[in-house]
Amino acid sequence: MTTAGRADQPDQPDQPDQPDQPDQADQPDQCSYTLSVNGQEHELRGAWMGESLLYVLRNRLGLPGAKNACEQGECGSCSVLVDGELVCSCLVLAATAGGREIVTVEGLGAGERFTDVQVAFTETGAVQCGFCTPGLIVTVHDLLERNPRPSELEIREAISGNLCRCTGYGRILEAVETVRDARLAAASRAAPVAAGATRQEGAG
Amino acid sequence: MSYDCAVSVRVPDSLEELVTGLAADPGCELLAGGTDLMVEINFGRRRPASIMSLSRVTELKGWSEDAATGELVLGGALTYTEMLQPDLAGRLPALAQAARTVGSPQIRNAGTLGGNLATASPAGDTLPVLVALDAVVVVESADGRREVPVGDFVTGAKRTALRPHDVVHSVRVPTRRTRQEFLKVGTRNAMVIAVCSAAVVVDLDSCSVRVALGSVGPVPLRAHEAEELAGEVLDWDAGGVLAGDAHRDGALERFAGLVSAASRPIDDHRSTAAYRRHAVGVCARRALERVAA
Numbered sequence: 350m351t352t353a354g355r356a357d358q359p360d361q362p363d364q365p366d367q368p369d370q371p372d373q374a375d376q377p378d379q380c381s382y383t384l385s386v387n388g389q390e391h392e393l394r395g396a397w398m399g400e401s402l403l404y405v406l407r408n409r410l411g412l413p414g415a416k417n418a419c420e421q422g423e424c425g426s427c428s429v430l431v432d433g434e435l436v437c438s439c440l441v442l443a444a445t446a447g448g449r450e451i452v453t454v455e456g457l458g459a460g461e462r463f464t465d466v467q468v469a470f471t472e473t474g475a476v477q478c479g480f481c482t483p484g485l486i487v488t489v490h491d492l493l494e495r496n497p498r499p500s501e502l503e504i505r506e507a508i509s510g511n512l513c514r515c516t517g518y519g520r521i522l523e524a525v526e527t528v529r530d531a532r533l534a535a536a537s538r539a540a541p542v543a544a545g546a547t548r549q550e551g552a553g
Numbered sequence: 554m555s556y557d558c559a560v561s562v563r564v565p566d567s568l569e570e571l572v573t574g575l576a577a578d579p580g581c582e583l584l585a586g587g588t589d590l591m592v593e594i595n596f597g598r599r600r601p602a603s604i605m606s607l608s609r610v611t612e613l614k615g616w617s618e619d620a621a622t623g624e625l626v627l628g629g630a631l632t633y634t635e636m637l638q639p640d641l642a643g644r645l646p647a648l649a650q651a652a653r654t655v656g657s658p659q660i661r662n663a664g665t666l667g668g669n670l671a672t673a674s675p676a677g678d679t680l681p682v683l684v685a686l687d688a689v690v691v692v693e694s695a696d697g698r699r700e701v702p703v704g705d706f707v708t709g710a711k712r713t714a715l716r717p718h719d720v721v722h723s724v725r726v727p728t729r730r731t732r733q734e735f736l737k738v739g740t741r742n743a744m745v746i747a748v749c750s751a752a753v754v755v756d757l758d759s760c761s762v763r764v765a766l767g768s769v770g771p772v773p774l775r776a777h778e779a780e781e782l783a784g785e786v787l788d789w790d791a792g793g794v795l796a797g798d799a800h801r802d803g804a805l806e807r808f809a810g811l812v813s814a815a816s817r818p819i820d821d822h823r824s825t826a827a828y829r830r831h832a833v834g835v836c837a838r839r840a841l842e843r844v845a846a
Contacts, residue, residue, distance in 0.1 A: 380562075398562045398604075399594050420595040422588055422660055423744055434662045439595060440587040441663075444562040445606040488658070509743030510657020 382447045386410060387456030393443070402441035403427040406453060414454035414483045425511035428484040429453045435491040437510075454483040457490055465528050466490055475524040477515030485511045489525050497532060499525070561603045568612040568693065571720060574605055576695035579717035581605050585630055586663035588656070589672050613667065613722065616641055623728040626691075629667025629721040636679075637661070645726065647685065647733035647752050651678040654737045657744050667721035670706065673713045673772075676747045680707060681773040682735050684765035685752035686726050693722035700725070703773075710771040730757040732793065734840040737767070738832045740823075748824040749833040751812065753783075753840035760789045762841070769816035769833050776815035779808050779837065787845055795845045808841060809834035 381394040384405065391410055401420070406412045406429070415438050416426035422437040429438045430452040438453075458464045466489045469475070476482050485508060492499060492507040499507065504525050505518075513521060563581075565571040575581060582601040584590050585608075593599035607613055613630035625644060633652035635641065642649035655661055655678050669677045670690060683703040690706045692699050695718060703724075706714050715721070732755040739745030750767035762783035764776040786804045787793045795801055818829035 398560045399600070401591060401595055421592040422656065422663075425657060425659055428659055435659050436663050437659045440591040440660075442562065442584055442587060442591060442594075442604065442606065445564050445584065445604075445608055447564075491658075506743070507658055510659045512744075 380444070382444050384410075384443065384446055384451060385449070386412065386451045387453060396443070398444045400443050401439045402429070402431075402443040402446055402451070403438040405443040406438060406451075412453050412455050416480055416483060418480070423512070424481070424484075425488065425508075426481050426484040428487045428511065430487065430491065435488060452487075454487050457486065464490065465531065466493070466524070469524040469527045469531075470521070473520045473524040473527060475516060475520040477513075481511055481513045481515075485513070485521060489528070492525070493529060493532065497529070497536075499529060501526070560601060562606070563603070564606045564609055566609050568610055568722070571605060571607070571610050572693055572695045572718070575718040575720065578603055583607060583671070583720060585665040585668040585671075586632065586660075588660055588664045589668065607665075607667075607720075613720075618728075619725070625726040625728060627666055627724045627726065629665065629670075629723055631666045633661035633664050633666075634658070636666070645682075645686070645733070647682045647735040647754065648679060650735040651682045651737070651750070651752070654678055654735075654739070654742075654745075654747075660744075666724060670703075670721050670724070671713060671715060673707045673709075673711050675710050675771055676750075676768045677773075678735075678737065678747060678750060678767065681750055681752040681765035681767035682733075683724060683726075684773045684775065685733070685754040685763045686731075687763065688727075689725045691722040691725060692719045694719045698722065704775070707772045729759070731755060732757070732844040734844045736836040736840050738836060746823065749816070749818070749829045749836060751833055751836040751840055753837060753844060755783075755787065755793045755841075755844050757789075757793050760784065760793070762787065764812060764815075764837055764841075766812065766816055766833050766837070769818040769829050771817075774815055774817065776812045776837065779811035779815060782808050782811055783841060783845075793845060795842070805838050805842065809838040812837040 380398055381392060384391045384393060393409060396409060403415055403417055406415050407417060415429055418424045418426045420439045422440045427438045428435055431441060431446060432449045466486050470482060488508055488511050496503060501522060504522055563574060565574055581603045582590060584604050584606045607630050613628045616625060616627045616631055619626050633655045636652035637649050655664060666679060669679045688703045690701045690703055692701060701714050708714055735752045737750035738748045747768040749769050752765045754763045762780050764780050766774045766776060788796050813830045813834035816830050816833050818826040820826045
């Protein structure tokens, strides 16, 4: 049984501004647990145990990439990967996510470098107000990991849980298709080399 | 402002730990995919004193085939995404079709079969399918295990036969030679709660048809008279198909009418009762045409 332990001396580094959440100053249920986010361990202390992962990422860990819009799993703007599964972080109880590997949009690229998906979004004009963009970027990375050759319908189904109210999706589809085609082209350029290497190994 | 918000969170590692914990704390809320409970918590509508997560209870995960009976055993924590995987979707195509209409990929990765049952929303998409498949819910508690037919498990809108210290362990689906279909009407193709839905199962072993309707009553409803008509109309010697004769269209019309008559819809913010009554008949007729053409 894993029970998120009660901190002996719960510290209060910040009092996040979320009117919906109970006042956390004098509550007995301030506990500690550990989250692994983008490969880094974070000790959460003095946190209310009912907090969503989205709230903890944004307000306690300073990772604002996942956006807070609907808080009911409808909009997808808070999408993250938990143990490699695409989920809405607003629907994950943070205190139950200990021992699981969480990846947010901040953890997708190498440092400050954009990923190919992010580059394609900016170059095709798939970003307008930008609010839905981080969630879509995580979703598109997940899609192309699972299905390197998605059809337009498969792309539409994959992003159906990410609401965008600016673009009308045309340029988002174009961005995804651009990355898909570029990755496939790169893979086919690499393939003959790999095959040759295998043959050489066999000959050796 | 004062809050009653003390909440303990536990993540048991086994079914035994889970049911023991539930017996000691029967008021505890069970958290599976979080697609219902977390919304309530996020909006401050519910402040549970204690929560137990099912995320590490491996006994509730996945699905298997019972070697003795040949039944499919679907774990309570089976996700909608898992229902869509070819192995299971090939065996239970109507369940896969229902799963595919639930929410979005994000929701389907999180939401579970046990959660759909325990929440018992009138619009729960797997419920009519499970009823049409003659499935049985396996309920586990510290007292032991019991089996409840799905039709008896859902007792009203958001009401079930679960006692406070029970958990949905699994769902047993009898293995029969069937053809099955599920159709749903909503205002768009994704992220939509059913306006109405219909599951049709043509059972070639018992030469009968089962029709169950969703979102047109407080619980999933069987359309018994429509089932009887379909059973008479299908040519069982030819493999349970609709005869292509002159009576075919008339029979399908009567079938749709009997389905509509079996519904008990209400007006609400999603639809009118009149539209639901009409549309559920259309859904069931199309489903029958698809599986018996």
